[in-house]
Amino acid sequence: MEPAVRLTGITKKFGSAKANRNVSLSIMQGTIHAIVGENGAGKSTLAKLIYGMYRPDCGTMEINGKTVAFASSRDAIAAGIGMVHQHFMLVPTLTVAENVILGLEKKRLFSPLALKNSGDIIRELSRQYDFTVDPDALVSALSVGEEQRVEIIKVLYRDAGILILDEPTAVLTPQETDTLFAVLRSLCRAGKTILIITHKLDEVLAVADTVSVMKQGEITGTHPCRTTTKEELARMMVGRSILLRVENPVPSPGKTMLSVENLGYRADDGRYKLQKLNFSIRAGEIFGIAGVEGNGQSELLSLLWGVSRKSGAVSGKIMIDGTDITGKNPAEIAALGVSLVPEDRLKHAVITAYSVTENMLFGRHRETLFHNRSGFNRKTVNDFARKLGETYDVRCRDLDNQPLASLSGGNQQKVVVARELERPGLKLLILAQPTRGVDIGAIEMIHRSIIGARDKGAAILLISSELDELIALSTRIGCIYKGSIRRIFTETELSEGREKEHSFEQEIGLNIT
Amino acid sequence: MTFRSFRFFIPVLAVTAAGLCSVVIIALTGRDPFMIYEKLFRATLLSGYGSGQVLFKTTTLIFTGLAVALPFRAKLFNIGGEGQLQLGALAAAITGTLLPLSFPPAAAVPITAIAAMAAGGIWGGASGILKVKFGVNEVISTIMLNFIAQAATGYLLTCRFAVPSTEHTPEIGNSSMLPGLDDLFGIFTGSPANITILLALASALYAAWYLFRSRAGYELRAVGLQPEAADYAGIRSGRHVITVMSIAGALAGVAALNLVSGYKHYYESGLTGGFGFSGIAVALLAGAHPLWIVPAALFFGLIEYGGLAVGAYVPRDIFMIIQALTILIVIVLNAQKR
Numbered sequence: 001m002e003p004a005v006r007l008t009g010i011t012k013k014f015g016s017a018k019a020n021r022n023v024s025l026s027i028m029q030g031t032i033h034a035i036v037g038e039n040g041a042g043k044s045t046l047a048k049l050i051y052g053m054y055r056p057d058c059g060t061m062e063i064n065g066k067t068v069a070f071a072s073s074r075d076a077i078a079a080g081i082g083m084v085h086q087h088f089m090l091v092p093t094l095t096v097a098e099n100v101i102l103g104l105e106k107k108r109l110f111s112p113l114a115l116k117n118s119g120d121i122i123r124e125l126s127r128q129y130d131f132t133v134d135p136d137a138l139v140s141a142l143s144v145g146e147e148q149r150v151e152i153i154k155v156l157y158r159d160a161g162i163l164i165l166d167e168p169t170a171v172l173t174p175q176e177t178d179t180l181f182a183v184l185r186s187l188c189r190a191g192k193t194i195l196i197i198t199h200k201l202d203e204v205l206a207v208a209d210t211v212s213v214m215k216q217g218e219i220t221g222t223h224p225c226r227t228t229t230k231e232e233l234a235r236m237m238v239g240r241s242i243l244l245r246v247e248n249p250v251p252s253p254g255k256t257m258l259s260v261e262n263l264g265y266r267a268d269d270g271r272y273k274l275q276k277l278n279f280s281i282r283a284g285e286i287f288g289i290a291g292v293e294g295n296g297q298s299e300l301l302s303l304l305w306g307v308s309r310k311s312g313a314v315s316g317k318i319m320i321d322g323t324d325i326t327g328k329n330p331a332e333i334a335a336l337g338v339s340l341v342p343e344d345r346l347k348h349a350v351i352t353a354y355s356v357t358e359n360m361l362f363g364r365h366r367e368t369l370f371h372n373r374s375g376f377n378r379k380t381v382n383d384f385a386r387k388l389g390e391t392y393d394v395r396c397r398d399l400d401n402q403p404l405a406s407l408s409g410g411n412q413q414k415v416v417v418a419r420e421l422e423r424p425g426l427k428l429l430i431l432a433q434p435t436r437g438v439d440i441g442a443i444e445m446i447h448r449s450i451i452g453a454r455d456k457g458a459a460i461l462l463i464s465s466e467l468d469e470l471i472a473l474s475t476r477i478g479c480i481y482k483g484s485i486r487r488i489f490t491e492t493e494l495s496e497g498r499e500k501e502h503s504f505e506q507e508i509g510l511n512i513t
Numbered sequence: 514m515t516f517r518s519f520r521f522f523i524p525v526l527a528v529t530a531a532g533l534c535s536v537v538i539i540a541l542t543g544r545d546p547f548m549i550y551e552k553l554f555r556a557t558l559l560s561g562y563g564s565g566q567v568l569f570k571t572t573t574l575i576f577t578g579l580a581v582a583l584p585f586r587a588k589l590f591n592i593g594g595e596g597q598l599q600l601g602a603l604a605a606a607i608t609g610t611l612l613p614l615s616f617p618p619a620a621a622v623p624i625t626a627i628a629a630m631a632a633g634g635i636w637g638g639a640s641g642i643l644k645v646k647f648g649v650n651e652v653i654s655t656i657m658l659n660f661i662a663q664a665a666t667g668y669l670l671t672c673r674f675a676v677p678s679t680e681h682t683p684e685i686g687n688s689s690m691l692p693g694l695d696d697l698f699g700i701f702t703g704s705p706a707n708i709t710i711l712l713a714l715a716s717a718l719y720a721a722w723y724l725f726r727s728r729a730g731y732e733l734r735a736v737g738l739q740p741e742a743a744d745y746a747g748i749r750s751g752r753h754v755i756t757v758m759s760i761a762g763a764l765a766g767v768a769a770l771n772l773v774s775g776y777k778h779y780y781e782s783g784l785t786g787g788f789g790f791s792g793i794a795v796a797l798l799a800g801a802h803p804l805w806i807v808p809a810a811l812f813f814g815l816i817e818y819g820g821l822a823v824g825a826y827v828p829r830d831i832f833m834i835i836q837a838l839t840i841l842i843v844i845v846l847n848a849q850k851r
Contacts, residue, residue: 307744331747340745348745351735362735363746365728375726 002065004029004162004193005050010059012045019045021217023059027162027210032184032194034204034225037214038237038439039409043197046214047164050195051083052076063162082155083164088147092140097122099139100154118157125156129190131183144293145176152183162193169203173292174467174509181207199440201230202468213237238441248451251475251491254283257428257459258304262316265299265483273299274483277316281459283427286450288474289463289485291512296483297463298343301432304461305340306333321427331366337427339420341434343463345409349416352405356396357385359404360419367424392418393445410442417446421453429453432463447473467505471498479511487511524798524805527842528812535835544827556822557815563822565694565704569776570788571807571814572706573598575713576768577792578799578806579720580637580761584651585801586724587737587757593640593655594765595789596662597633601766603666604632605773606780607674609685621688625774626767633766634759636662641758645751651758659789670782681781691775707775709768716764720803733757765789791817794840 003026012020019042027033037043048054050061052070061068063079070076073083090099097119105113119135126133126149133149142150148168155163165184169177184194184207198204204211205225212222213236220236259280265273274296281287291297304318306328318325320336334340342348350359361370361381370381385399392414396402404412417434431450435443450473454460464470470477474494478485489497489508497504539546557563577594584591608628612621640654674682693707694700724730735743736750743750772784795813799805813836820832 305745329747329749330745331749334747342745347739348742351738351742353738354735358731361731362742365731366747371728374728375722376728376731 002029003027003062004064005195006062007050008060008062010046010049010056010061012042012049012054012056018217020049020056023217023219025212025219025222027193027195029064029193030188030191031209032188032196032207034196034198034208034211035214036199036201036204036211036233036237038199038441039437041214041237042217043214044166045217047083047166047195047197050076051081051164077158077160080159080161081164082158082160082162084148084151084155084166084168086167086170088151090139090147090150092138094139095135096133096137096139096142096150096153097135099150100135100157104158121157122153125153129156129183130186131179143176144171145173145179148172148176148180149183152187156187161191162195163187164195164197166197167199168196169198169200171293171465173513174505175513177203201233204233205230234440238439248472249455251285251454253285253475254457256280257283257321258461259319260300260304260316261319263300263303263318264313264315265296265303266313266315268311272483273312274303276484277480279478279485279488281428281461283457283459284454285475286454286460286462286473288470288477289461289480290467290470290477290508291463291465291480293465295480295512297432297480299483300480301340301343301430301463304333304430305338305342306330330363334363334423335366337423337425338430339423339426339428340430341413341416341420341432343432343436345413345416345436350404350412353403355401356389356394356399356404356407356415357382359415360385360388360399362419364419364423388415388418388422391422392449394418408439409437410439413438413446414442417449421449426453426456426458429458429460430463431460433465434462435464435466435469467508468501470508471501471504477508479508481512523843523846524800524809527798527839527846530842531835531839534838535831538831538834539827542827542831549823549827552826553819553823557819561701562704563818565701565706566818567811567814568694568701568706568710569704569771569814570817571810572710572713572771573768573788574791574795574810574813575717575806576764576771577789578795578810579716579792579803580633580765580789581793581796582799582801582803582806583720583724583764584757584761585737585796586730587733587753588740589644589651589737589754589758591637591640591655591758591761592652592793593637593658593662593762593789594792595785595787596655596659597636597762597765598768598785598789599662599666600636601629601633602769602773602784603669603674603682603780604766605629605769606682606685609689609774609778610674610683612686612689614686614688616686616688618688618690621686622691622770622774625685625689626770629766629769629773630763631766633769634763637762637765638755638759641755644758645754666780667782670780674780681777681779684778685773689774690778691770693775705776707771709771709775712767712770714807716767717803717807720764720806724803729753729756765792791836794836797840797843800843 005027007023007025010020010023011018023046035043035046045054049056052073052075068079097115100122101118122133122135131149133153139147139150168180172180188194196208208225210222211225213220213233215237260277263277264275267273279287289297303314306325307330320338323336325333346352351362370376382400389399394411394414396407396411404415435446438446450460462470462473475491477489477494479487536546539549557567577598580594580597581591605625605628608625612624636658640651640658643649643654644651676683691707691709695702695704724734732748733753735748736753740750773780777784791813795806795809799809816832816836820829
């Protein structure tokens with residue numbers, strides 16, 4: 001077996017920061033090689049270097065024994081390298097076959113396309129590697145997992161021998177993940193070389209042959225997956241021992257803080273996004289909602305937070321600590337003691353051009369404590385930000401002057417979590433994807449703060465696409481499917497489920513698809 | 514909570530580049546550019562009267578510049594400064610003539626100012642309401658409201674308030690007049706510069722405080738930067754849109770004090786002479802920063818009056834080209850930065 005990709009002493013600088021430092025790596029032909037690391041460790045940069053999107057500052061790269069220097073990804077494709085990006089690059093209004101040949105038409109304007117021919121090749125490829133893709137289906141009608149398969153087909157259609165997948169499971173359900181892994185294994189058997197970039201350690205151990213850990217731009221170790229453990233990988237990534245699962249002491253629920261009764265939401269096109277949705281959360285418990293994205297979670301969140309939906313019809317009611325919040329706006333809901341960590345942090349939770357301090361205040365700027373006539377009391381505000389920054393370990397140079405945009409994703413999220421968890425008189429905490437795009441070290445801290453808020457008596461709603469996060473934190477888990485809660489796992493079921501995690505995840509998976 | 518949201522480099526570069534272009538253009542007309550510039554500076558900065566003229570124009574431009582800059586922070590483009598100013602000026606002139614002569618200046622001047630601000634503010638606020646309630650783009654509505662203001666002031670002037678067989682309203686009462694800097698301090702002799710400049714500087718300071726120090730400004734800028742995030746933070750963006758458009762209209766309107774109470778003492782057609790539109794250029798050059806509005810207004814005031822002063826040698830249009838070039842270069846450089 002010889003290496004399909006061999007990197008020697010690769011360094012890539014952006015300005016003065018070295019994204020990759022003296023990286024040497026051999027990826028054997030016909031294997032699945034995973035690269036793990038925290039956000040900002042340089043994984044994506046390395047992938048983009050191999051795919052020709054960046055050029056290394058120094059070092060050499062060999063593909064199948066030949067030294068190469070790619071000027072663009074076009075060269076990399078010609079050398080048999082293909083990449084499946086984290087965000088799919090498909091045109092929804094075209095069919096699968098049309099998407100696959102996009103960019104390869106090699107036709108003069110107005111001459112007919114060889115669609116039938118390429119359709120046959122796609123069928124042949126999917127038969128060969130044992131997965132189903134209908135070349136005539138419209139991409140807009142496909143599920144996320146199917147879209148990903150189209151991306152893989154696109155790469156195979158271009159005769160790639162080396163496939164790079166960037167965070168391939170980020171958007172998949174447990175079942176879809178299993179399907180993807182089966183596809184990857186069959187590709188591997190056929191002699192393809194696969195490089196996976198990820199931060200999910202369980203999945204690495206489940207599918208990869210070899211794993212390399214990156215930290216601060218360097219490869220800190222390469223191990224065969226058979227002889228390594230999750231804990232060892234995590235320690236190599238972060239540089240210290242970390243708890244992969246926070247302690248979750250027995251909850252002691254109090255009175256009902258949130259009750260959602262027969263909630264329905266019909267969009268303007270007549271489709272129900274939420275239907276007969278019922279659940280309630282008591283003080284001191286964490287209610288997790290598991291579900292595939294697009295099953296009504298966003299609609300539920302915006303109704304809970306009173307964010308104006310310009311269209312559609314709402315029925316049913318939402319009670320927060322005995323108050324009906326129908327028709328209330330976010331400011332009024334927040335004043336009841338409700339905090340929200342929204343799904344899309346950059347779009348909804350922060351003003352990226354504002355300083356860290358100003359963001360610590362954002363949404364809480366109406367609290368009179370911070371006021372000084374019609375302006376702010378700068379000293380109070382700055383002290384408050386400093387205290388939050390220390391408690392939540394927000395890493396930045398200058399809280400008061402540094403724009404939030406310059407912080408890493410994990411630190412940005414810590415700012416949001418700090419602000420929302422420290423709301424005075426917190427009764428209900430709504431968390432949507434609280435650790436998305438956050439590195440392992442920060443995840444641990446955020447998880448501990450969430451448990452801390454629960455123990456102080458807040459009712460917590462946790463919406464997450466990470467099943468292990470839900471299982472680790474929740475007191476109960478509701479499975480949302482097509483706008484209703486299909487099944488609620490009780491406290492007892494959860495504590496049993498934590499013992500046999502994989503089968504429990506599968507069981508949850510069955511209730512959300 | 515910082516004042517540092519301004520890049521010094523771009524406006525300076527733009528002004529320099531536009532200046533160099535003008536040298537070429539003047540040379541193309543067959544004149545010696547250095548002679549023209551020497552005359553220009555002699556007629557403006559080196560003469561008391563000329564400096565006063567520049568200051569007079571600067572005063573109006575500070576107000577109309579602020580009227581564009583403030584809404585700009587909420588991602589609103591107020592093209593309506595001209596209409597707001599016209600209505601303000603007419604309102605000030607009418608109020609000044611209607612007030613009994615026995616009124617003390619301490620009462621008459623504020624009343625005139627309030628009338629001007631109310632007229633401009635309602636006009637600005639109207640496009641705010643159109644935007645919030647009906648979703649009308651403020652660029653469209655302010656342009657349309659400009660036409661209406663133009664026509665309405667024209668009608669009111671000729672058919673209602675003009676002194677018969679003239680094109681202007683009667684002169685305002687003595688008590689509503691503002692003293693010139695000439696009368697007060699004996700400087701800028703014979704020029705229309707008057708104490709409204711102090712109000713203009715105060716307005717710029719107040720606008721800076723409002724934007725960068727007040728809670729309303731904190732919310733307003735959030736609405737401009739990320740409207741959805743502002744929504745999630747419970748900020749009533751509609752209220753801010755209407756408020757800031759009203760404030761903008763009031764600022765443009767109150768420039769009437771400079772034109773009517775401080776200088777002409779009556780309203781005539783053409784009195785506002787495009788100051789509302791030049792305000793857009795001022796705001797863009799200043800990067801919509803209230804304090805930088807002052808030097809930007811001074812620059813445009815200099816070019817506008819300087820262009821008039823050397824009009825005997827080169828067409829004034831050349832200086833309009835410089836103004837336009839400056840703004841284009843600012844916009845291009847800002848786009849490059851991203």
